[in-house]
Amino acid sequence: MMSNSEFEDWAIKLNLTDDAKNEIQRVRQSPPARRVGGGKHNVSGRYSSKKMGVTIQFESHKVELPTIYMLEYNDNVLEYYDQPPQIKLTYYQSNKNNKKMAYLNTPDFFVIEKERAYWVECKTEEELIKKSQSNPDRYLRENEQWIFTPGKDFAAEYNLDFLIHSSSEINWNLQRNLEFLEDYFVKDYVLNETKIKRIKESIQEAPGITLKELLLSDETQFNADDIYALIVKEIIYIDLYNELITDLENVKVYLNIEQYKLFSLVENSTRRKRNTNTIELNSGNHIVWGNTVWTILNYDHESKIVFLYSRDENKNIELPINLFESYILDGYILGADKDENKESIELKKMILQANETDLIEANKKYEIVVKYLNGEKIEFIDVTDRTLRNWVKKYKDAEELYGNGYVGLLPQTKKRGNRNAKLPAETIELMYKMISESYETIKSKSAKQVYRELLVKCEESNLYVPSYATFCETINNRALYDIEKARKGSRASYKYEEFYIELEFTTPRHGERIFEIAHIDHTELDIELNINGKVSKRPWLTLMIDAYSRRILAYYLTFEEPSYRSCMMVIRECVKRTNRLPNYIVVDGGKEFSSVYFESLLALYSVHKKQRPAAKARYGHVIERLFGITNELFIHNLRGNTQITKNVRQVTKSGNPKNHAVWRLETLNERLDTWFSNIYDNKENPSLNQTPKEAFVESIAVSGNRSNTYIPYDENFILMTLPSPKGKTRKVHPGQGIKLSYSYYWCEEFRNPKIEATNLEVKYDPFNIGIAYAFIDNQWVKCLSEQYKYLNGKTEKQIKLIAEEVRQKRKLYSRNNTITARMIASYILESEGIEEILAIEKYKPLEKDLNVLENIQVPKQNVDLVKEDAKDEDDELEIFGELV
Secondary structure, three states: OOOHHHHHHHHHHOOOOHHHHHHHHHHHHOOOOOOOOOOOOOOEEEEEOOOOOOEEEEOOOOOHHHHHHHHHOOOOEEEEEEOOOOEEEEEEEHHHOOEEEEEEEOOOEEEEEOOOEEEEEEEOHHHHHHHHHHOOOOEEEEOOEEEEHHHHHHHHOOOOEEEEEEHHHOOHHHHHHHHHHHHHHHOOOOOOHHHHHHHHHHHHHOOOEEHHHHHHHOOOOOOHHHHHHHHHOOOOEOOOOOOOOOOOOOOEEEOOHHHHHHHOOOOOOOOOOOOOOOOOOOOOOEEEEOOEEEEEEEEOOOOEEEEEEOOOOOOEEEEEHHHHHHHHHOOOEEEOOOOOOHHHHHHHHHHHHOOHHHHHHHHHHHHHHHHHHOOOOOOOOOOOHHHHHHHHHHHHHHHHHHOOOHHHHOOOHHHOOOOOOOOOHHHHHHHHHHHHHHHOOOOOOOHHHHHHHHHHHHHHHOOOOOOHHHHHHHHHOOOHHHHHHHHHOOOOOHHHOOOOOOOOOOOOOOOOOOOOEEEEEEEEOOEOEEOOOOOEEOOEEEEEEEOOOOOEEEEEEEOOOOOHHHHHHHHHHHHHHHOOOOOEEEEOOOHHHHOHHHHHHHHHOOOEEEEOOOOOHHHHHHHHHHHHHHHHHOHHHOOOEOHHHHOHHHOOOOOOHHHHOOOOHHHHHHHHHHHHHHHHHHOOEOOOOEOHHHHHHHHHHHHOOOHHHOOOOOHHHHHHHOOOOOOOEEEOEOOOEEEEOOEEEEOHHHHOOOOOOOEEEEEEOOOOOOEEEEEEOOEEEEEEEOOHHHHOOOOHHHHHHHHHHHHHHHHHHOOOOOOOHHHHHHHHHHHHHHHHHHHHHOOOOHHHOOHHHHOOOOOHHHHHHHHHHHHHHHHHHHHHHHHO
8 A cells, every 4th residue: 555655656657636645535535435245145244355455346246356356466556445435426317307416335355556546336237238228328338348427527626536336347368367276376386497397398398288287297396386376477478368278288388478379279268249130220119238128119210219118108208319329239229120020920830749759749740741742652650641631731831830840730629628717807916916905914814814805895895706616726927936925925935936047157156176166154053962860052163165176174162152253263274274364255144254353364364254245145155055965964863863853842851862961072073074074075975976075085185285385373363362251351460361261361471460350351261261361561471370380281172071071061050250370170080980980981991890990999989971972972883983
């Protein structure tokens, strides 16, 4: 970003007025005017911009996100800002005596380039066509560019510009290539001269070598990462605008752009094919503008042309003749009267109506007719001469009428009978009215009740009464989605909603490599876990899954309901396992995904967030399906699963899952880890036709290891993933330190009299309850627990699970809702004894060797509990073995 002095130099260079400078400075110094959200089919999100050093909002990942990429990687762009302050736009309504109108508008971006500055509005091509139809004086197209006249007029006052970015202008090849290579743009990849020399030699030996051949040419000297890094550094060249880098077998590699031009093996950027159909500008003729048919009312050869909307006689618009002609050249307006003739339409209709039985019959007739016309002898025919002559006549008539005699032999029985409704029009109209006003309402009346109301209405109006079967058939013929939405709401009707179909392929929905897109979501598992032998609770599972390979990158099991702490922990687990984070994380609209800590963590490590539309499960079907698989194939096979509770009336005391809760959080966590890594990871995915593990390994070979994106799992990273307790701050108690849940934490800085009795921002580590951090003098300082020697002596996994168990017991047993660090330490010591008993019990029945218990200092009540748990756990291990 420019400094104040650099901005002044830039403004002087462009000869900006003081008003223009003040307006631009207002944009630069203001936060985004609003927080954006996605629409019904839009995926919104945040892009972590390296150029701007902040996260940039986008409202659609199909229009605004590609615009961000163009701005981010355009060297001519100095700065760009999302959702700049509102501007006041004015325009004149031509259909209301040129009345002046004004409104406030928030553009999508404000862009500062080396030679100019401008506002940007991003819209889909379809939306722009509709707006140009309803407001042709505001939205128009000139010289293959869309123009928004109110924005242009406003920007002209400051000698600036206002641009419209259409979805049709997006180069999706370039967009996909930038996303694929983004890791090498954002983080530098170190290359040595030997590798550069060897790659150049391979290209020099065969200019235009395919990327696949180059990757396989000398694996010992260089790898995929080296090649992609050289492409980003422009040391070697591929056409990122027209070739797709993931198409390894076809994309060609050159030493430089000059060599590429010399060989001319790649065509220029694809240009829109202009429409060559002519349109007769006569009154009464029709045109197609977008998806709407219009009728020409009047044509003035010198100035304008007037259209009438075919579905609304009161709606008409005027267009200047030069604008109308440019729309024709660009293919936005087509002639509607020069489509297929009536004969071809009828021919197509006849072919579409023919089923398999009709075609079999027509084939038999055709074979006989052709032999007859060719003068061949026909044997074993079971039709009369009159029938044969009739077939021949139909064949010749169809050949003359439609240019195809075969269709004349198709059976015409479908045309027989009167298919029109027998009921009077008034009765049909009343029936439809009753369905829409009484049946399709939130009251959810039954069809029988509404039919009774219809009977009363028909008697009052002296109309013919339809049968109940006809009434029900009419209801069934209506769209099920519309009925469910009217009676139960949009969420209930979602399963009947039509799939949103993209007519143009843009980017793969699951990415083109591993660690490009990942999903994070939570679910409450269908199992009751034992907490203390008497009380049970269902756990929550947080998952992060790689969308491309369907591999589990990380998971987090807890009793706590979904919160930003769960999000931070699953990200931490991902880095601990893989030392990487995905480029995009897809989440739902949960408030935990919008917390400052979560978004700050993503921004720090250049991870972009996408938020799927509310109540649209199909946008996250990758992870939703995994939740179902985990429950169905694993959890539902364990004791204490809650399948029976789906029908509460069937649950008895003996069948209540709470009375069969034998699994603990720790044991389930271990088995879940085995399930994900050994079972699910090696199970073939029907969408991939391979296992997640195979897809993961295969993608690494093609897309590279990308070691430049590795994140060290060190104290700095752990500190960024630490959540804060409720309230965020804690008071420093003199001589004791800060109190977190159940323990005091101390550091030497607390001795400072200025720190004592003050409130400090605090973070804790759910994976290690032996330490905490306090924000003192603009830095995070580590604090140790008063029972550090006990709490810090375990692995991170053990500490995490023990902390969850203790936290849950504290809620159940402590009336004053407090617990001491000494109680935690005692619990750990007892757990060590229990753990040792379980290890012995696994190989020798406990009741046959009671001498073991005498050598372990564990309270007697705990010994009895261990004995019962050990038996139950062995039973569950047998069940799991059968499942595997």
